[in-house]
Amino acid sequence: xxxxxxxxxxxxxxxxxRMRIAEAVVDASAHALNIVDEFDRPNALAVDTDAxxxxxxxxxxxxxxxxxxxxGQALALSRDYAQDRTHRQMxxxxxxxxxxxxxxxxxxxxAVDNERTQQQMAxxxxxxxxxxxxxxxxxxxxxxxxxxxxxxxxxIVAAVQSNLVEVVARTQRVAAGLDSPLDxxxxxxxxxxxxxxxxxxxxxxxxxxRARYSEEYSGELWEIAExxxxxREQLAYASRVLIRAASVRAALWRRRLAGGEP
Amino acid sequence: MPSPxxxxxxxxxxxxxxxxxxxxxxxxxxxxxCAEAGLPSGTIxxxxxxxxxxxxxxxxxxxxSPHEQGRPRRRYYALTSDGAELARAALERARAxxxxxxxxxxxxxxx
Numbered sequence: 001x002x003x004x005x006x007x008x009x010x011x012x013x014x015x016x017x018r019m020r021i022a023e024a025v026v027d028a029s030a031h032a033l034n035i036v037d038e039f040d041r042p043n044a045l046a047v048d049t050d051a052x053x054x055x056x057x058x059x060x061x062x063x064x065x066x067x068x069x070x071x072g073q074a075l076a077l078s079r080d081y082a083q084d085r086t087h088r089q090m091x092x093x094x095x096x097x098x099x100x101x102x103x104x105x106x107x108x109x110x111a112v113d114n115e116r117t118q119q120q121m122a123x124x125x126x127x128x129x130x131x132x133x134x135x136x137x138x139x140x141x142x143x144x145x146x147x148x149x150x151x152x153x154x155x156i157v158a159a160v161q162s163n164l165v166e167v168v169a170r171t172q173r174v175a176a177g178l179d180s181p182l183d184x185x186x187x188x189x190x191x192x193x194x195x196x197x198x199x200x201x202x203x204x205x206x207x208x209x210r211a212r213y214s215e216e217y218s219g220e221l222w223e224i225a226e227x228x229x230x231x232r233e234q235l236a237y238a239s240r241v242l243i244r245a246a247s248v249r250a251a252l253w254r255r256r257l258a259g260g261e262p
Numbered sequence: 263m264p265s266p267x268x269x270x271x272x273x274x275x276x277x278x279x280x281x282x283x284x285x286x287x288x289x290x291x292x293x294x295x296c297a298e299a300g301l302p303s304g305t306i307x308x309x310x311x312x313x314x315x316x317x318x319x320x321x322x323x324x325x326x327s328p329h330e331q332g333r334p335r336r337r338y339y340a341l342t343s344d345g346a347e348l349a350r351a352a353l354e355r356a357r358a359x360x361x362x363x364x365x366x367x368x369x370x371x372x373x
Contacts, residue, residue, distance in 0.1 A: 062272070212337075216307075219334030220293055224303060226333065240304035247308035251315050 067102035071095055191231050194221055197238035201245035206252055213248070217241050268348070269312050271356035274301055278309050279349045282319075282339070286346040291324070291336035310339055318345030 078092045198221055202214035224237055269275055277299040282290065284298075292310065296303045313319040320342055324335040341349060 213307075215334065216292065216337045219336060220303065222334050223293055236302075237304040240302060241307065244305065244308045248311045251308055251311035254312075254315060 064102060064106055067099075071099050071102060191225070191234060194231070194234040194238035197235070197242045201238075201242040201248075204245040204249050206249065209252060268352060269309075269316065269318075271352055271359075274299075274305065275309050275313075276353060276356055277301060278306055278313075279353055282341050283346060283349055283353070286341050289322075289338040289340040291338050295339065313345070314339070317342060318349055 075092075075095050078088050078095060082088065195218065198217035199214065202210050202217055205213040220241075221234060221237060225234055229237070278295060278301070281295055281299040282288075290298070292306060293303055295301075295310075296306055299306070310319060310321070314321055318341060319339050321337055321339045324338055326335055328334050
């Protein structure tokens with residue numbers, strides 16, 4: 001085997017490893033968001049039944065396991081990049097971030113186990129929202145691999161710092177806004193805001209599928225409004241769609257990588 | 263890591279699959295799946311995309327005129343025949359795995 005062929009093979013293997021990490025982090029983030037959703041339902045935290053806590057604990061524990069896998073993969077990648085200082089540091093930074101989020105997930109498990117108070121649960125859930133940044137990293141990886149082109153660290157950093165982080169931040173602000181009473185002015189603009197949010201979510205789909213997802217998201221929003229959902233409920237729907245838009249993109253991207261058509 | 267041909271069986275994924283398997287040949291749209299699975303609206307698109315990407319699901323636009331219906335058309339999802347079989351098997355594995363995990367608790371390592 002020629003040196004070029006060996007280099008190409010190593011590059012391919014590294015690309016696969018990075019993809020696996022991106023998948024693991026995306027899965028973990030989606031899982032974390034599902035946990036948050038579990039408690040975002042109206043009065044969910046007030047329903048402190050044993051079954052509710054049991055479900056929360058089970059999900060949080062799954063999250064700890066998923067993040068443990070992602071952490072191991074990131075460390076393995078850093079070892080593979082022993083000769084490449086920049087990439088090695090990036091892999092270690094990712095491992096550090098994943099480990100941090102894993103610690104927060106453990107806190108959630110412990111909060112359920114030990115305290116079982118609404119305050120503890122709320123604090124742990126709030127901490128888990130930081131997974132938004134981990135998700136942005138994973139999406140950046142996804143974007144960087146789009147089309148199978150080699151990725152540069154600069155591209156990853158640029159992607160993380162671009163609108164993806166802003167999208168996550170905006171979504172979190174919307175989610176935070178849902179926790180506070182609405183005034184009359186916000187009620188008047190909520191419908192338009194929800195429409196804008198689902199439009200942003202559709203924009204995150206691959207170019208040739210944006211029209212499909214735009215129609216699907218806006219159609220669902222229309223139906224929700226039609227059956228009497230308040231502006232606040234429409235915003236909640238739009239936020240959930242937007243938070244998951246990166247996961248949708250990752251799923252569609254994985255299919256392309258596997259050679260399928262969307 | 264799950265293989266590319268088998269999605270990770272999170273609880274929401276299991277709920278979606280159970281809902282679709284209740285009537286495997288029935289087509290359902292997103293909000294309908296959410297409602298029947300007991301999941302919040304707007305949370306299942308990644309699951310549907312993953313399942314569709316591995317061939318367990320197929321989807322199509324509702325064949326109606328939005329103008330005549332007075333509402334937007336819906337995107338309908340249904341299990342493929344292979345998908346239904348694989349989903350049943352995956353749910354069974356997930357159930358068995360959950361039983362094993364529950365036998366380890368409490369005091370699992372790593373927590």
